[in-house]
Amino acid sequence: xxxxGGRAPLGLRRWLSSAAPAPRVCVVGSGPAGFYTAQHILKxxxxxxxxxxxxxPVPFGLxxxxxxxxxxxxxxxxxxxxxxxxxxxxGFYGNVTVGRDVTVPELQRAYHAVVLSYGAEDNRVLGIxxxxxxxxxxxxxxxxxxxxxxxxxxxxxDLSCETALIxxxxxxALDIARILLSPLQLLRKTDITDSSLAALACSKVKRVWLxxxxxxxxxAFTIKELREMINLPGARAVLDPADFxxxxxxxxxxxxxxxxxxxxxIKTALEKPVEMQAxxxxxxxxxxxxxxxxxxxxxxxxxxxxxxxxxxxMALTRLEGLGDSAKAIPTGxxxxxxxxxxxxxxxxxxxxxxxxxPFDSQRGVIPNSSGRVEGVPxxxxxxxxxxxxxxxxxxxxxxxxxxxxxxxxxLQGGVLDLSPSREGFGLVESILHSRGVRPVSxxxxxxxxxxxxxxxxxxxxxxxxxxxxxxxxxxxxx
Amino acid sequence: xxxxxxxxxxxxxxxSSRRWLFSSTSPAAGPxxxxxxxxxxARAARPFSLSARAVLSSEDKITVHFINxxxxxxxxxxxxxxxxxxxxxxxNLDIDGFGACEGTLACSTCHLIFEDHIFEKLDAIxxxxxxxxxxxxxxxxxxxxxxxxxxxxxxxxxTVRVPEAVAxxxxxxxxxxxx
Numbered sequence: 001x002x003x004x005g006g007r008a009p010l011g012l013r014r015w016l017s018s019a020a021p022a023p024r025v026c027v028v029g030s031g032p033a034g035f036y037t038a039q040h041i042l043k044x045x046x047x048x049x050x051x052x053x054x055x056x057p058v059p060f061g062l063x064x065x066x067x068x069x070x071x072x073x074x075x076x077x078x079x080x081x082x083x084x085x086x087x088x089x090x091g092f093y094g095n096v097t098v099g100r101d102v103t104v105p106e107l108q109r110a111y112h113a114v115v116l117s118y119g120a121e122d123n124r125v126l127g128i129x130x131x132x133x134x135x136x137x138x139x140x141x142x143x144x145x146x147x148x149x150x151x152x153x154x155x156x157x158d159l160s161c162e163t164a165l166i167x168x169x170x171x172x173a174l175d176i177a178r179i180l181l182s183p184l185q186l187l188r189k190t191d192i193t194d195s196s197l198a199a200l201a202c203s204k205v206k207r208v209w210l211x212x213x214x215x216x217x218x219x220a221f222t223i224k225e226l227r228e229m230i231n232l233p234g235a236r237a238v239l240d241p242a243d244f245x246x247x248x249x250x251x252x253x254x255x256x257x258x259x260x261x262x263x264x265x266i267k268t269a270l271e272k273p274v275e276m277q278a279x280x281x282x283x284x285x286x287x288x289x290x291x292x293x294x295x296x297x298x299x300x301x302x303x304x305x306x307x308x309x310x311x312x313x314m315a316l317t318r319l320e321g322l323g324d325s326a327k328a329i330p331t332g333x334x335x336x337x338x339x340x341x342x343x344x345x346x347x348x349x350x351x352x353x354x355x356x357x358p359f360d361s362q363r364g365v366i367p368n369s370s371g372r373v374e375g376v377p378x379x380x381x382x383x384x385x386x387x388x389x390x391x392x393x394x395x396x397x398x399x400x401x402x403x404x405x406x407x408x409x410x411l412q413g414g415v416l417d418l419s420p421s422r423e424g425f426g427l428v429e430s431i432l433h434s435r436g437v438r439p440v441s442x443x444x445x446x447x448x449x450x451x452x453x454x455x456x457x458x459x460x461x462x463x464x465x466x467x468x469x470x471x472x473x474x475x476x477x478x
Numbered sequence: 479x480x481x482x483x484x485x486x487x488x489x490x491x492x493x494s495s496r497r498w499l500f501s502s503t504s505p506a507a508g509p510x511x512x513x514x515x516x517x518x519x520a521r522a523a524r525p526f527s528l529s530a531r532a533v534l535s536s537e538d539k540i541t542v543h544f545i546n547x548x549x550x551x552x553x554x555x556x557x558x559x560x561x562x563x564x565x566x567x568x569x570n571l572d573i574d575g576f577g578a579c580e581g582t583l584a585c586s587t588c589h590l591i592f593e594d595h596i597f598e599k600l601d602a603i604x605x606x607x608x609x610x611x612x613x614x615x616x617x618x619x620x621x622x623x624x625x626x627x628x629x630x631x632x633x634x635x636x637t638v639r640v641p642e643a644v645a646x647x648x649x650x651x652x653x654x655x656x657x
Contacts, residue, residue, distance in 0.1 A: 040574070073582035080578065224584075224609040257612035392613055393585050397575050398643045 022047040023411055024424035026111040028098045028353070030054040031061020032396045033383020034117035035081040040404030042089055045411065051091040051111070051425050053098055056150070057440040057472040058448060059085065061119055064465075065149040068175040069190035070182065072462065074393060085442045091425055094440035095473070101437040102428055104354040108378060110427035112416050113407055115380040116357065116366060116373070117400070120348035120389040126167065130300030131344070134158065135309035139172050139345030146179055146196040148465035153195070158308070159203035161340020165312055167297055168345030169212035170220040171392075174229050176343055177208045181235045181287045191456065191463045205341065208289040211312075213296040213328040215319055216244060216265055217251070222392065223261045229289065230268050238290035239269035254323075265291070294318065295335065296328055300342055311338040348389035364388060371403025378416055380407055444476040451475050540629045543637040544590075546573055551637075558631060562624035562638065563588050573640055581625035583607065586614035588624035591639040600627060616641030 025041055027034045030052050038050045058064065060078050067074045085092050096102060098118070107114050123140040125131065137157055144152030164180055166173045179187070184201055192200075212219065230237050244266045251262045295314035303310040314335045317328035350366075352359035358374055360367050365388055366381045373379040382403035383396050391399075410416050432439060448466060455464035466472050539555040542565055546552055554569035556562075563577045566588075579585040583606050592600070597620040603611075607626050611617060621641070 036575070043574070071584065073579050073584035076580040076582060076584070077578050079580065222609075223612055224606070227605065227609060256617065260608065260612060393578060394575075394587055394613060394615065397578065397587065398615065401574060401643065 021418060021420040022049050023112045023416065023418060024048075024110075024422055025050045025113045025115065025407065026107050026424070027052045027115045027117055028104075028107070029061060029116070029118035029383070029385075030059040030081075030092065030094070031117065031119050031383065032063055032077065032081075032393060033119065033386075033400050034061070034115070035059075035077075035084055036397045036400035037115050037117055037380075037382045037404050038090060039080070039084045040401045041407060042084065042087055044404070044408055048411075049089050049091070049424060051093060051428075052085070053096050053102075053107075054092070054094040054440075055097045055118075057095045057469055057476075058445055059092060059094060059442070065144055065147045067147075068143075068179065069147065069192035070178070070186060072190065077393060092440075092442035092445065093425070093428075094445060095469075095478075096432065096437060096439050099353045101435055102431050103356070104379075105356050106431055107428065108356075110422055110424055112418050112422055113378050113380060113410070115371075115382060115403060115407065116353065116385055117382045118350075118353060118385055120350040120364070120384040122349040122351050123344070124347040124349050126297055126344050126346065128297055128299050130302060130309065133300050133302055133309045134307065135161075135340055136300055136342040136344065139166070139168065139176055139343050140348060142176055142343055143172060146192055146200075148193040148467045150467055150469050153467050157199070157341070159199060159205055159341065162204055163207045163209070163339040164205050164341040164343065165337055165339040166208060166210045166343045166345050167212075167312075168220075168347075169210055169214075169218070169291070170345060170347070171222060171225045173210050173343075173345040174221050174225040176345065177210060177289050178225075178229055178232060180205050180208055181232060181289055183234050186233070189460060191461055191465060193465055193467060194459070195467075206287045209292050209337065209339070210289070211292045211295050211297070211314070211337070213294070213317055214326055215293045216247060216262060216291070217254075217258065217323065218319075218326055219261070219265075219291075220390075221261075223257065223264060226261065226264060230264070232289075235287040235289055237268050238288050239265060240290075241269045243291070243293050244269050292337075294328065295337075296330060298334065301336065309340065309342050311336050312342060348384065350385045350389070370406045371399075372406050372410070378410075438478055440473070440476065440478070444478075447476050448472050540631060540634045542629070542633070543635070544571060544573065545637060545639040547640050547642055556629045558629050560629050562590060562627045562629070565629070566624065575643075576640075577625065583610055583623070583625070586610045586623060589614040589616070589621055589641055590624045590627070591616075591618050591641055592620045592622060593637060594620060596633060596636045597622070599632065614641070615643045 023045065025048055027038050027050060034052055038052055041048050041050055060081060063075055063078055084090055098104065098107065104114065123138045130136070135158055137155065141152045141155050142157060145155040145157065166176055179200070180203065184197070187197060187200065247262055248266060251259045254262070294317045296317050297312050298315050299313045300309050301311045301313055302308070314337055315330040316333040316335060318331050319326045320329050321327055349364045352361070357379065358367050358376065366385055367374040368381050368386055371380045371382055371386060373381055380403050382400040386403065387399055452463040452465055456462055466475070539557060541553060541555050542562065544552040544554070544566070552571050554565050554571055556565035556568065560568070561581065563581045565571070566573060566576055575587050578587040581588070589611065600622060603622065607623050610623060611621055614621060618641070
């Protein structure tokens with residue numbers, strides 16, 4: 001294996017000569033951050049043992065519950081994760097909620113190092129009146145609903161209106177717009193849950209607005225997702241050319257991604273007149289979507305009977321400052337946008353896990369330096385809980401490799417207490433047993449996986465996800 | 479999804495065989511071949527032309543040098559029409575995180591940097607590849623995705639460089655040989 005080259009690390013020699021016990025590492029969370037961290041440690045330390053703990057009975061976190069069902073390519077990463085989990089040096093313990101079934105201090109006593117990779121299970125809230133009206137949902141819950149996340153199966157979003165408004169200009173907002181407007185025959189071939197597919201089949205939504213507080217130069221989505229939306233069969237992009245006036249020259253010196261993204265929006269906006277003619281000729285797509293800028297939500301407006309959302313009052317804004325740091329300042333003008341469905345997609349948020357772990361509630365992350373949790377030797381973090389809920393798969397991969405690297409450096413530098421009394425899962429097992437918690441192994445998951453794939457086969461889908469944890473546990477005889 | 483064709487199965491098998499830790503295979507979703515036309519046809523024909531392949535002389539193979547993140551040079555051979563991702567997979571080259579989406583243009587982990595004279599002669603780049611390159615780390619003027627670049631005879635002996643990821647700026651620690 002390449003990599004070590006001629007410089008055999010000091011720590012390696014020490015490890016070999018002293019016949020020290022294998023370092024035992026615990027990873028909390030089995031999403032991409034957890035698996036990429038585990039992968040890097042196992043690969044670059046030939047003796048390390050890594051145990052991954054997961055709250056749900058099933059692994060892979062946002063790859064299963066976040067990545068859109070019509071993006072199966074991204075889910076290919078689970079092939080590598082599966083290889084990692086099948087390693088003799090890797091353990092998987094699902095159905096274990098760290099912080100409840102076992103505490104972080106208990107894990108610290110059982111392992112030489114603990115990595116927190118538990119992601120961002122909450123979302124930021126709008127904090128405006130009417131936010132809790134029926135018809136208003138968080139994007140996180142909506143995504144969890146169509147992706148089979150157990151906690152969101154009761155969402156049953158009301159899709160009986162024609163216009164949906166998504167607050168936010170990120171990739172999650174585009175994912176939701178695409179799912180709402182995709183032709184059903186495209187979704188049928190995906191691993192979207194049967195119940196959400198049935199709900200979408202009855203959906204009346206034919207128009208989706210994505211609304212942001214700032215302008216086209218501040219959108220957070222990436223170009224692949226935008227292009228996909230533009231090319232979505234049966235849906236027409238409605239962009240106002242006026243929103244893009246002068247932007248061509250403004251992005252001349254911008255970074256390449258920003259420049260190309262803006263140019264694609266401009267091109268789409270300017271193509272509009274041609275499509276309008278086609279529409280007039282009767283060749284109109286029945287569905288449409290568009291981007292609205294410089295509008296900040298002030299209030300979700302209730303219907304006359306006060307029982308559901310009928311629109312959102314927006315404060316128009318002007319931008320102060322340039323680029324990413326531009327701020328949206330209300331101009332004093334307001335506008336009402338009518339819609340029966342409001343999806344708030346303004347960001348995910350990590351939660352503190354355990355009083356023993358420092359947490360920066362302002363930024364929603366665990367304070368750390370290259371993944372080393374500040375002030376707590378032997379405790380690490382990776383992924384969204386380390387750097388905030390942004391980025392694509394390669395961002396989390398690099399970020400997790402970075403944390404793994406810090407951990408390996410600390411192993412090499414003798415910083416970690418490698419006492420043999422830290423027996424790893426052996427210790428945790430007795431704690432879990434005493435609390436009546438029965439973990440799910442990776443081979444257990446593979447039985448659930450096989451059941452899901454078999455159910456999907458009948459319907460021509462890659463899998464039919466099981467959405468009830470109790471049913472998952474029945475399949476493996478728990 | 480249609481049943482996987484022979485080419486897909488081959489690629490899927492290759493994708494899992496390269497995994498550094500373990501041996502079992504897992505079905506991969508069908509990758510989108512980056513190499514088109516004759517190359518794809520050649521790949522599809524592979525299972526039916528084993529004897530022809532057996533006599534393929536080493537001169538028909540194309541040598542590629544990869545400069546890994548730590549500066550190590552990895553040298554491997556591939557057949558005309560193979561993508562650079564195929565070369566990495568088939569030869570088990572150890573490049574961290576390479577090809578995460580298995581050649582389906584859904585990530586940028588197979589980003590490679592080319593020599594000027596090779597880069598200039600590469601096939602035209604698609605918008606979709608450009609879109610993923612936008613998210614690549616350490617993008618250069620001569621960057622492409624390895625899954626989209628197919629070997630040609632004129633590429634023999636070329637050197638491609640694996641870009642530094644942010645995580646790899648620090649000196650890497652490797653204790654992998656102590657098992």
